[in-house]
Amino acid sequence: METETLKLIKQALPAYKSHQIDVTLDLLNDNNTVPFIARYRKEMTGNLDEVEIREIQDEANRISKLQQRKQEVLKQISEQGKLTAKLSAAINAATQMQQVEDLYLPYKQKRRTKATIAKEAGLFPLAQWVLQFNHEPVETVADKYINEKVPDRKSVLAGVHEILAEAIGERAEFRDWIRRYTQRNGVLTSQLKRNGQEQDADQVYQIYYDFQSALKKLSPYQTLAMNRGEKAGVLTVKITVDEPAIEQYLKFQLIGRRKGPAVAIVGAAYQDAYKRFIGPAIERELRRSLTETAQDHAIQVFGNNLYHLLMQAPLKNHVVMGFDPAYRTGCKLAIMDGNGKFLAKQVIYPHKPASAAKRKQAMPEFIDLLNHYQVDMIAIGNGTASRESEQFVAEAIKQTKRDVRYTIVNEAGASVYSASAVARTEFPDFNVEERSAVSIGRRLQDPLAELVKIDPKSVGVGQYQHDVPESSLDEQLDRVVETAVNQVGVDLNRASVELLARISGLTKQTAINIVAYREENGSFTSRPELKKVPRLGPKAYEQSVGFLRIVNGKNVLDNTDIHPESYPVAKRILASLNLNLNQVGTPAVASALENVAVKDLSHRLDVGSATLQDILKSLQRPGRDRRDDMPAPILRTDVLQISDLKPGMKLQGTVRNVVDFGIFVDIGVKQDGLVHISHLSKAYVSSPAAVASVGDIVTVWVLEVDEQRHRIQLTMVAPND
Template sequence: MDKKTLQLVSQQLPDIRQGQIKAALKLMDEGNTIPFIARYRKEMTGTLDEVQLQAVRDRYQHVTSLLERQETVINRIKEQDKLTPALAKQIREATDLQTVEDLYLPYKQKRQTKAQQARAAGLAPLANWMLTYPDEDLTGAAAKYVNDSVPDAQAALDGAHEILAEAISEMATVRGWLRSYTVNHGQLVTTLKRNGEEKDELGTYKQYYDFTAPVKDLSSYQILAVNRGEKEGVLSVKIAVDTEAVLNYLRFRLIRTSKRNAATDFITAAYTDANKRFLAPAIERELRRQLTDQADEQAIKVFGENLYHLLMRAPIKGKVVMGFDPAYRTGCKLAILDENGKFLTKAVIYPHDPAPAKKRAAAEGEFLQLIEHYGVEMIAIGNGTASRESERFVASALKKISRPVYYVIVNEAGASVYSASEEARDEFPDLHVEQRSAISIGRRLQDPLAELVKIDPQAIGVGQYQHDLPKKELGTALDDVVERAVNRVGVNLNTASYQLLTQISGLNKTIAKNIVHYRDEHGRYTNRTQLKKVPRLGPKSYQQSVGFLRIPAGDNPLDNTDVHPESYDIAAKIMKDTGIAVGELGTTAATKRLAKVKAADYTTDQAGEATVNDIIASLKKPGRDLRDSMPAPLLRHDVMTIEDLKPGMKLQGTVRNVVDFGAFVDIGVKHDGLVHVSKMSKKFVRDPRTVVAVGDIVDVWIDDVDLKRQRIQLTMVAPKKVANG
């Protein structure tokens, strides 16, 4: 990597040293994955984590694209014999694509314009003469340019006007100033479009019917909401600036004389027209696009953070679960899963209208019989159609069982997508789509990570305006999140699906399927070295993946840790020196001895203190699951309706989604309530994600209930009478 590239990447990542960037890019170039580098090459990168490494990768790609575009532009201008050393220097010194495009604009091939026609007619000298501010009769001078293409003097003056207006609009300095001025002083103005009408009665865009805000202060959710309202034909949107201030700048920039004459008036008319026809519309389009790009980037970041927390929710281990997929006419599909997620049986019950009365009467008995026969301990109810009616049915039925059985409302977004997929058909070829969906809902409660990786992340729905976001960028960002989550947790080599294995560092779909096929043919894996026998899993894939693959109760306890086999010698030496037998790992006695170990005593040329500290941490807790420290699902046994809610009422809820302006919380009624960012704390909160995350269990109080619009406003700040006891 050349010095210029490294310097540009470093400028865009001020919190990361150049040496770290260089080392990270070198490791990536050698075929190492980001999870592997983050976990097992900490000393080389100065302990950069996955997010930082992804930023290095992304900025490097961005800078490479910039440099390639610079050379393309230089070559195209050179082909026109118009490249000067000064222009080439300007282009190569540009640090962003917009500046490069501004410099290229006057030379860019475009459709025939009036200015080009005027130049072809020989009117460029007349336009240039105007810039000398001649104190002469313009019409008389223009008459000299009359020819077959220019019928009279007025046509010559019109052509010179077009040449000047276009030239002014293509001046990089002018565009740069106007862009900066509009960003800092412009106002986004939205109004209800004439004959604009919303598709629903909730008034989604009502706050934007007469809305004005500084461009620099706009939030991403406002930009995305306005864009959608405009797209749906409800809103008219424009960016307004002080035109007088812009024209004053153009006069200062272009009029180089204090005297006023016909020529200065001519130039004034040209730059006024240039601003109206070319500059202002172009800068507005450009800024709208830039604002959208920034809003998209923020929304993708929010989606990624929400997805990560959703994937990292604590699994429900060792429980028999019923997956409950609600429906009306076609009946509720039930699936019983054992403690390990193995499908046991299915059923369909009809507890809701418009099912026949006889079927509705039989539904509760069938439901309770399944629970008792299979020892069901938890019920996962999908949150789709008929969810709340099903919740009431379940809550009522559970009161007739003497032992504790709880239910959880599970986000079923994407379950139908997976259930109809080829992978689901392969796993359950004899089941209908709805029955597979019930299995997916149940497994989401048992192990969210293992089940959700089977679904396109974009279908999970934990963001804002996700259907308006660029699919490629969103897909890449969410894939990174899934990869990070899976590799941080690690997977059980003997139970993982091929979909889960595909997300492991160094593995692809083919190798993942081969790992599962080998397991099916030869029985469970007993040690990590058996992976070397898997077809297509070569030395590089083995190196990149093996540390993230766990084997509980295998031949070597280290195979159930995230210690990489390349560091087994170090782990063995630590255990020997501390007198810890293999079978003692994880015990209180072993943990106490390991607490006294100094990492510096075991470093090598390949493993520094950071790596050794990781080894010690792994030896303390073999088989550890990072998710065990995450919030567990909120278990329920009774149900409320929105009509039951009263201001000041205290409830517990689960954070379902976090957006720029607050968080949506499931409090057990049909609609999630909103905690606005201003109601999250007594202190000022700029970013809701610093307070809550998807999956958190939070205490909230009812702030307001709008029954007509079915909206619930919540607060996380206790009302004074509650706070004072």
């Protein structure tokens, strides 16, 4: 029989079938990881992906917290002796935390209020009498309640007012209606604060000096921008709503068509209740809700951008030079072989304020390095002196007789990595800048392997990431990294501790143990050898092994994402086609598997079609890296200046960041150009993320160039369209 919690989860997730929720929660409760469930339990879940599994997981956590809070509230009210059957039913029926808190509000322990003092003075019966709308003069009845604590009629009526105002302010049904009305009809306004312009010398918040928007039309980035301006002392932000309409609702609910002397008293009470209690509380709630929604959206934007950044195509089998530009301290160079192994480092001084002699010496030194190590790709960091360094590299390429290309690499987070314990362990004898050069070069060779060493918040692909709760951001980004690493898989014999620690079922300690075992015993030759690693038990092995690859091992299936539990199925598939393991990876096998009738084979082998299709893909391309299908970075041999740009010019660029109002594109000049959301397509675009992702190669046309402000406006709509 379903528990109440499970019923609520299913009610909240109508898009999922009942058995999908049941199975997913059972698998999660059995300590299966999200990547493992998404990849290897497709038949059980109905082919749910990581996002869908996490949605079920998150909703289950939300409902569990809701149910826990309900029990706490019921217990608190019961201990006061005020829990009725009707109130208990209302609390148990609540589906949102706010509903529970509204119902609990009248019973919540609070500091002594004016209403509390009035009740202590014996005025509660009089307040109840007023709500009966008797025709007897209120003043006459009020005089009967005069005592030492309320020595005159004025004090009595003031006390009754406080009791009524507080009671009205705590009515759950009133708060619910007013909240929903304000959500539908409220307007968020921002105004420049007195002396606010002094706090905004660069006019960052100029657009919000006199701004208003309906709450239901407000964009998440606008919410966060106004919050930031308010915090900086630049803006005054508030919610406005049609208060007379709200007061009319309260009048209808509390007074209706009644007449008599009590009408004025109740009217004054509900007006005061709204102004002092309900209105400010609803404004705080809605501002908080808007902020939380905007923060969640910003976190999703960051996560989506991070995923696409991590999934950029690796540049395999190229000797790469990482070039960390600088002026005074010189440019740091680091050379890595085709596998990312460090070969050499050097510092050159091609820019002022270095002496003329050092600048003259830089070019031949640089060209000698290119030729000696047969460097064919140069990754230039986009920090200080990047553009001058690009000009230097382009000139050097012209003087070499070999095919050498370069690209600008976003070095965000490189300095964070360089000063980290991970970098110190990896390169203990290097200084910080030299480690940065290695990181920049390796980012081009394998973005995923290098970026997992860095705090995800530091990679520079977010929007307002400094305005969101750090714990929530960390949780989301950890999920994104986990998804990316497990979708790609890692080479068991080359992966770093940081990369292995992100694999399903592994921890930082088991990752350290794997590397230690590898260093002591040599390369792994088969997946089952993992079982010999200390503290890597059966569950960790089951969860992780499918995501760990062994290149040139004893079993070709170990270099695929086929789980060992499915090896017998893979062999039966091959046998059904008169093929064997030794032929896996050959054109003959790929051709034979392409033409397999999946439905028929699934029935004959009694294997789920989703699992079967995954196995067939893996057998066709052992060692497959799904990132190989992603767009490769744009490589250049010459420099483009901002002064070269002219309206209408057609260019290719790489998407560096996707935000709510558009995308930023690297077109080969120092500043990224902005394609505003209105210029992404001829058709209406609701979200830039629906059109482009970080790492995409896009064709753009120059709209406008402001050299003085270093701003470039681009469009993805061809001029003739």
